[in-house]
Amino acid sequence: MVPEGELLLSATHHDFPHSRGYRGALKYGALSRKIEDFVAWANHEALLQGLPNQVIPEDPHGPIGLSRFRRSLAWHIARRPGGLIALAIQYGHMRTVLDARASSGYGTRSRRGIHSELDVETALAAADTAAHLRDRIAAGERISGPAARRAITATFHAPRFEGRMVPKTFAMKATAYLARDGIVLFDNPDAFLICAFKRDTALCDPDPGATAPNQFACQLGCGNAVRTDSHAQAAREHADRLDAKAALVPQPLGERFRRTANRFRALADAHDSVAQSAEEAIA
Incomplete structure (x- = not known):
């Protein structure tokens, strides 16, 4: 996911939308967005594979x-x-x-x-x-x-x-x-x-x-x-x-x-x- 010696969730290599130039881990906002992006990806894959019962439902408590x-x-x-x-x-x-x-x-x-x-x-x-x-x-x-x-x-x-x-x-x-x-x-x-x-x-x-x-x-x-x-x-x-x-x-x-x-x-x-x-x- 990242080069040798880098943090697993490195901002340099993962915060693409904002093209951060600083080193360190992703910040709160970026990580929260990535969680929601993962939910969207997982739901897309579930439907693509014909597994609608594996879709992550909308959360009544929000993100x-x-x-x-x-x-x-x-x-x-x-x-x-x-x-x-x-x-x-x-x-x-x-x-x-x-x-x-x-x-x-x-x-x-x-x-x-x-x-x-x-x-x-x-x-x-x-x-x-x-x-x-x-x-x-x-x-x-x-x-x-x-x-x-x-x-x-x-x-x-x-x-x-x-x-x-x-x-x-x-x-x-x-x-x-x-x-x-x-x-x-x-x-x-x-x-x-x-x-x-x-x-x-x-x-x-x-x-x-x-x-x-x-x-x-x-x-x-x-x-x-x-x-x-x-x-x-x-x-x-x-x-x-x-x-x-x-x-x-x-x-x-x-x-x-x-x-x-x-x-x-x-x-x-x-x-x-x-x-x-x-x-x-x-x-």
Whole structure:
């Protein structure tokens, strides 16, 4: 997008209408225009490809703007393993684990500001995970894992998040939601499982008082693990991709890929051998 060493959203290379001569990032007005231009482009492509249901509708609250687009980015970043760390770094909050949670503010660089934001995004992501698991179970998927019963219970107590305004008061509700130790679900697609996080039995070495797992440190044999048929299928597909890569790299690396692929297939086979329907799991 830009030459080596330049900012990703460099004004020099992106602010074409005004032909800015200064260096630095795009300013507020230019970025806001680009967001609206992206919406127009996406809608044009959706119609061109015969996908009218993918069109971005008119927003009753007006232009999206940077402040609202920032939350959209946070929504996606936070839903990846390790995403909350990336969110903290991306938004400039480097002091995320040192505080007594004393102040507030969505975008502040104070110690409290990022905690409130992370709690909101974490709670929304956990609610999404529970809702998606509920849908999979309703569609007939089987479930396995030592925390399967707790996960099923969690699906019956989780709201479905389909887009809403998030007021400042939601931060307190998010904190209370995450404090329900043992019945809050966290998707970990890289490990092909859902974590029904219970602090005392977690093997990912969570901090005292933690309300979410260290997803980047997920361990085999953890008592919080839950898998569905979809996870097993995804693990097999990933194993196939690793085998394909193994044939194209030097032997030592190829062998490592093959061992990892075999481990993922073993996880999928173990799921298939013990998986149960939701009714059987809670019986």
